[in-house]
Structure formats: C-alpha cells, structure tokens
Amino acid sequence: MSTQPPDLTAYRAQSDAPITAIAWNALRSAILGAYARADELATRPGYITVTVRVRATDALVPGTRIARVTTQPADAPDGDLPVVRLGARYFIGPADPGDYRVTITPTEASGFAPQTREVPVRSGRPTEITIYLAPPTPGKVRVPELFGRPLQEALNRLEAASLRPGRVVDSHGRAVTVTDTGRLGGGFLAPDPAQAAAPVIATEPSEDMEISQGGTVHLLVAAQRSVPPEERITLDLNLPDPIETLDPLRARAPSERILAGLLFQGLTERAPESGELTPGLAAEWEVDEAGEVWTFTLRPDIHWARWDRTVGVVAEAPITAGDAAFALGRAVETAGDELSERFGIPLADMEVEALDDQTLRVAFSEPVEAERVLALLAHPAAFPVPRERVEEAGEEWGQPDALLASGPYVLAAMDPTQVILTRNTLWHAADSVQIEEVRFLRIADPELAIKTYLAGELDCVLVPESLRAEVSDHPDFHEAPSGVFWLTRPWLTRAYPTSPDAPPFESIHIWRLDWSAKMGRGA
Numbered sequence: 001m002s003t004q005p006p007d008l009t010a011y012r013a014q015s016d017a018p019i020t021a022i023a024w025n026a027l028r029s030a031i032l033g034a035y036a037r038a039d040e041l042a043t044r045p046g047y048i049t050v051t052v053r054v055r056a057t058d059a060l061v062p063g064t065r066i067a068r069v070t071t072q073p074a075d076a077p078d079g080d081l082p083v084v085r086l087g088a089r090y091f092i093g094p095a096d097p098g099d100y101r102v103t104i105t106p107t108e109a110s111g112f113a114p115q116t117r118e119v120p121v122r123s124g125r126p127t128e129i130t131i132y133l134a135p136p137t138p139g140k141v142r143v144p145e146l147f148g149r150p151l152q153e154a155l156n157r158l159e160a161a162s163l164r165p166g167r168v169v170d171s172h173g174r175a176v177t178v179t180d181t182g183r184l185g186g187g188f189l190a191p192d193p194a195q196a197a198a199p200v201i202a203t204e205p206s207e208d209m210e211i212s213q214g215g216t217v218h219l220l221v222a223a224q225r226s227v228p229p230e231e232r233i234t235l236d237l238n239l240p241d242p243i244e245t246l247d248p249l250r251a252r253a254p255s256e257r258i259l260a261g262l263l264f265q266g267l268t269e270r271a272p273e274s275g276e277l278t279p280g281l282a283a284e285w286e287v288d289e290a291g292e293v294w295t296f297t298l299r300p301d302i303h304w305a306r307w308d309r310t311v312g313v314v315a316e317a318p319i320t321a322g323d324a325a326f327a328l329g330r331a332v333e334t335a336g337d338e339l340s341e342r343f344g345i346p347l348a349d350m351e352v353e354a355l356d357d358q359t360l361r362v363a364f365s366e367p368v369e370a371e372r373v374l375a376l377l378a379h380p381a382a383f384p385v386p387r388e389r390v391e392e393a394g395e396e397w398g399q400p401d402a403l404l405a406s407g408p409y410v411l412a413a414m415d416p417t418q419v420i421l422t423r424n425t426l427w428h429a430a431d432s433v434q435i436e437e438v439r440f441l442r443i444a445d446p447e448l449a450i451k452t453y454l455a456g457e458l459d460c461v462l463v464p465e466s467l468r469a470e471v472s473d474h475p476d477f478h479e480a481p482s483g484v485f486w487l488t489r490p491w492l493t494r495a496y497p498t499s500p501d502a503p504p505f506e507s508i509h510i511w512r513l514d515w516s517a518k519m520g521r522g523a
Contacts, residue, residue, distance in 0.1 A: 038086035047093035048081075048119060048127045052104055055132040055344060056375045057275075060088050065110035074099040074118070097123040104131050111136025132342060143209040143217060151219070158217055166216035166271055167278075216276050234437040236459045238449045239419060243442075246411070247398030248380040249330055255440075260380055262421055262438070263405040267296055267324060267360070267377040267384065277374040281319060281384060281406060281428075282360075291367035296360040296377075298324070304386045304404040305426045307412045313425045316404050319384060321354035326387040328352045328362070335381055343376045344369075408433050417442055453487050460488040 042049045050069065052061040063085055071081040071092045081100070083092045092102065100119045106112035112133040121127050144157040151168065158165055211217070241255035248260040267282035282296040303315040331339060332347050340347045349365035362373070376382055385397075386404045393402035400414045408430070409421035419440040423433050441457070443449040446464045450471060453461040463471055463485035471477055476487045 034086055038089060038091070041086070041091040041093075042089070042128065043126055044093070045124045045126055046095050046097075046121065047091055048095060048100070048102065048121065048129065050090040050092065050102060050104075051088060051128075051130045052090070053130055053132055055134050055342070056371065057135070058342065061106070061112070061133055063088075065106055065112060067105045067107045070103045070105070071095070071100050071119075074101055077101075095121045097121055102129070102131065104133065106133065130341065132344070140210045140212060141215075143211060146217075146219070154219060162214055163211070164214065164216050166218040166276055168219045216271070233435055234439065235435050236439045236441070236457065238443050238452070238458055238461055239440040240442075240444050240446065240449065240462075243414075243419070245398035246400070246403055248383040248385070249327070249334060250398060251380060257380065259419065259421075259440075260383075261407070262409045263403070263407050263411060264380070264383040264385075265407040265427075266379070266382060267298075268374045269378050270375075277371070277378060280378070281324070282377075287370065287373075291369075292364050294362040294373060295355075296321075296324070296362070298358045298360070299428050300358065302406070302428055303426050304389070304406060305410050305424050306404055307410045307422060313410055313422070315426055317386060317388070318357065319386075319406055320357040321360040322357070323387050324360050324384040325352045325354045326390070327384045328382055330385070330390075331381040339376065339379070339381060343372045343379075345372050345376060409438065412437075450487065460486060463487055
C-alpha cells in the first residue's frame with residue numbers, strides 16, 4: 001500500500017467557488033485512505049503503534065499537547081526511528097528486532113511530564129502499546145468565603161476562583177439545585193412557593209483554605225429536598241452498538257459500558273460533576289501508615305437485586321466483601337497487565353481477603369498512592385459481582401437471564417429492539433433517583449435515530465459530525481464542551497442542568513456516567 005497521499009491540487013477551490021461533488025469525494029477518499037493506512041501500519045511487522053493517554057482517567061492526550069515522540073534502540077541511544085501521527089495513534093518504524101525506548105515529550109504548556117517506556121520488538125510481529133502520562137499538577141487557589149450566601153452566589157464565587165462545585169446536598173444527603181426551595185416532608189416551608197428563599201450555604205467557614213486550581217468544593221446547604229413519587233419520570237434514549245454482555249469486567253462497546261454502569265456500582269466511584277473519588281458500595285476505608293494495607297467497610301443492608309414481573313424489585317442476596325474479593329481476583333486474572341499499566345499498581349503481588357461479610361482487606365507489596373487504589377476500585381473491571389451467581393451461570397453470566405444488579409437500576413427487559421431499566425428501590429441511594437424508568441431503543445443507524453427523535457419517540461440522541469449541518473439550526477441542538485453534539489428535549493435541559501449553560505448528559509449525578517465520553521467518544 002502506498003503511503004503517499006493523493007494529489008488534491010486539481011481540486012483546489014477558490015474562496016468563492018462552490019464545493020463540487022468531485023472535490024468532496026476526493027477529500028472523503030483522502031480521509032478514508034489515511035484511516036486505511038493507519039490500520040495497515042498497525043499490522044505491519046516491525047512497526048510500533050503508540051497511543052498516549054492520561055493516567056487514571058484514560059482520556060486520550062491531544063496531539064497538540066505532544067511536542068515530539070522519539071524512539072531509540074536500547075543499545076544505540078543516538079539513533080532515532082521515523083514516526084508519523086495518524087489520528088490518535090503514532091506509528092514508528094520500521095524497526096529491526098530488539099529492545100527500544102519510546103519517549104513521549106509533552107509541550108511545556110501542557111503540564112504533563114515526559115514519559116519513557118521500554119518496548120521489545122519481535123521478528124515478524126507488530127507491536128502496539130499505550131503510554132500513560134501523569135495528569136498535570138495545578139497551582140493552589142484560596143477558597144472564597146461562601147458561608148451564609150445563596151447557592152447561586154456561592155456557585156458564581158467558585159467559578160470566579162477557577163474552582164468547581166462538587167456535591168451540593170442538604171443535611172439528608174439529597175442533591176439540591178438553585179431552583180429548589182426549603183421543603184419539609186415534601187411540602188414547602190413558605191405558604192407561597194414563589195416567596196420561599198433559595199437554599200443558602202450552611203458549611204462552616206474556614207480560614208485561608210487553599211486547594212488545587214480547578215479543584216472541587218462540595219457544598220452543604222440549609223434546605224431539604226425530597227422527590228415525591230409523582231415527580232419521577234421515564235426517559236427514552238438510544239443505544240446504537242451491539243450488546244454482547246452486561247458483565248462489567250467484559251463490557252467493551254459504549255452501549256455495554258453504559259448499561260453496566262447503570263446496573264452495577266464499585267466500592268468507590270467518581271462524582272460525575274467533579275471527578276472526585278467518593279464512597280460507592282464501600283461506606284468507608286482506612287489505610288495503614290505504610291500505605292500498603294487497605295481495609296474497606298461495605299455499607300450495611302446492601303443487596304443484589306433483580307426484576308420480577310409480579311412483585312417488582314426483589315432482593316436476591318446480600319452484597320458481601322467476598323463478592324468484592326472475587327471480582328478483584330477476576331479482574332487481575334483477566335486484565336491484570338492492562339490494569340497495572342493503567343493505574344500504576346503492582347497487581348500481580350496484590351493480596352485480597354474478605355475478613356467478614358462487610359470487611360475487605362487489600363494488601364500491596366509496596367506503598368501505593370490513595371488516588372490510584374480508589375481509582376482502580378471505581379473502574380468497571382473491579383466492580384463487585386455476585387460470586388455464587390457468576391460461578392453457577394458460567395459462560396451465561398452477563399446475559400439478561402443470569403444478571404443481578406447492585407447499582408441504581410435493574411434490568412426489566414431486553415430484546416433486539418429495546419432495553420428497559422427500572423429504578424432499583426433497594427439501592428442505598430434510591431431516593432435520589434428521579435428517573436423511574438430508562439427505555440433504550442436499539443437503533444444503529446444515526447440518521448434513523450435522529451428521525452426517531454424528531455418524531456418524538458426519543459428524549460435525547462447523539463448527533464454525529466456528518467449530520468451536524470442538518471440539525472444545527474434545530475432549537476433542541478446542543479454542543480457539549482467536549483465537542484459532542486446532541487438533540488435533547490428542553491424540559492430535560494431545564495430539569496437536570498449541570499451548570500447554567502451545560503448540555504444534559506455531560507454529567508448527571510443520578511446516573512453517575514459521563515455520557516459524552518461513553519457514547520460520543522466511545523472511551
């Protein structure tokens with residue numbers, strides 16, 4: 001295959017010239033040819049394919065943040081192999097069999113540190129690796145005075161200080177927004193809701209508190225918020241990808257990951273608004289002074305749940321520390337090398353033991369940073385699974401009939417045309433979930449999915465770049481900061497905003513998923 005791009009000189013257009021079909025087809029052919037060359041290079045013996053990602057978040061590092069990629073033989077550091085970037089991958093070669101050092105040098109402004117990795121190249125085989133860069137360390141800023149101020153003013157002050165709001169909750173742990181007023185038992189404190197004051201910050205003031213720039217500040221407000229049953233709603237969405245399994249360890253397609261993230265929960269989880277690691281199925285944890293032995297205490301009265309057509313959500317069995325230990329063992333056995341590389345943890349030497357039904361002990365052979373341990377446990381591969389059911393079901397585990405759930409939803413129905421999830425009333429935070437039922441249609445064609453939305457049968461749909469021009473003037477069209485495009489109902493935008501101008505599903509607290517990443521990017 002030729003590596004030379006096609007000559008497009010003949011199709012060069014003047015500024016006032018219309019785009020012709022032949023010019024468009026030539027451009028399309030060139031783009032498709034570049035992708036084909038990238039796929040072909042990735043399979044060539046002697047070539048090294050490199051992907052650069054951010055450690056812990058797994059996000060791709062943009063090419064604009066990379067100054068250069070260099071590769072030298074281990075025994076000849078002065079040599080340097082040719083490299084070309086196509087899309088998100090770097091292709092290095094051709095390389096003779098031997099050991100090489102691949103160095104990623106980020107731009108100075110990116111804040112990333114250089115990273116070098118030893119890479120063996122074997123005769124007759126291509127080599128593919130992922131190199132992880134540690135996230136840049138931001139500077140420190142002072143937390144502004146928030147005590148006694150209305151919620152909207154507090155949010156404005158955080159934004160002005162380059163800080164992000166994290167969890168905004170009342171004294172009962174329920175989520176609160178700027179549109180809420182004080183409630184008691186579902187009734188407004190003020191006779192007229194229009195006269196009720198917006199919630200105010202009740203967090204005690206602190207002196208000279210400094211955190212990392214762009215960091216997260218959680219807020220406790222002086223207001224109660226409950227969700228009466230009549231306010232619960234149904235949401236209609238689309239899943240475009242095939243679904244082979246709902247096992248969180250083996251879920252790979254974006255649709256599989258979305259469903260697994262709604263049906264299961266980890267010992268820890270990332271708050272979608274802030275990205276901070278918070279308790280999940282584990283209520284608390286502690287680590288010894290050496291940073292090697294972690295002890296996690298699971299929440300009391302948590303259960304594996306399933307859907308019964310007659311009685312609704314049914315508790316099948318308690319969720320135990322033994323289930324969590326079993327899941328970590330599966331993760332190490334199935335994807336240990338990948339997880340070790342991603343989180344920088346020596347998983348091969350990790351010891352996991354259930355001390356009792358609620359206590360899990362995890363020991364490492366060397367000190368491990370808290371961020372890495374908690375991030376590992378928030379990864380779907382480490383989500384607890386019901387050991388007895390998994391062993392009993394064998395290869396059928398992950399299929400609808402064998403599934404048990406630990407997250408905010410249970411699987412109510414699944415067939416080739418749709419997937420229906422219903423609120424898990426046994427989940428420890430079930431009262432905070434306002435969406436009673438999520439119905440997913442399974443439409444693979446993006447153009448048909450958009451037509452289904454315009455016909456009123458979907459509440460939100462992803463818009464690919466190729467169809468953006470056709471719907472960009474629609475009043476329901478939104479662009480996320482991450483560059484993902486959506487059509488979404490106005491009521492949904494009003495009901496669940498994550499910031500004054502953020503599109504829905506950029507992150508939604510009740511689902512604990514970054515939809516733009518899972519669906520739009522396929523991360």
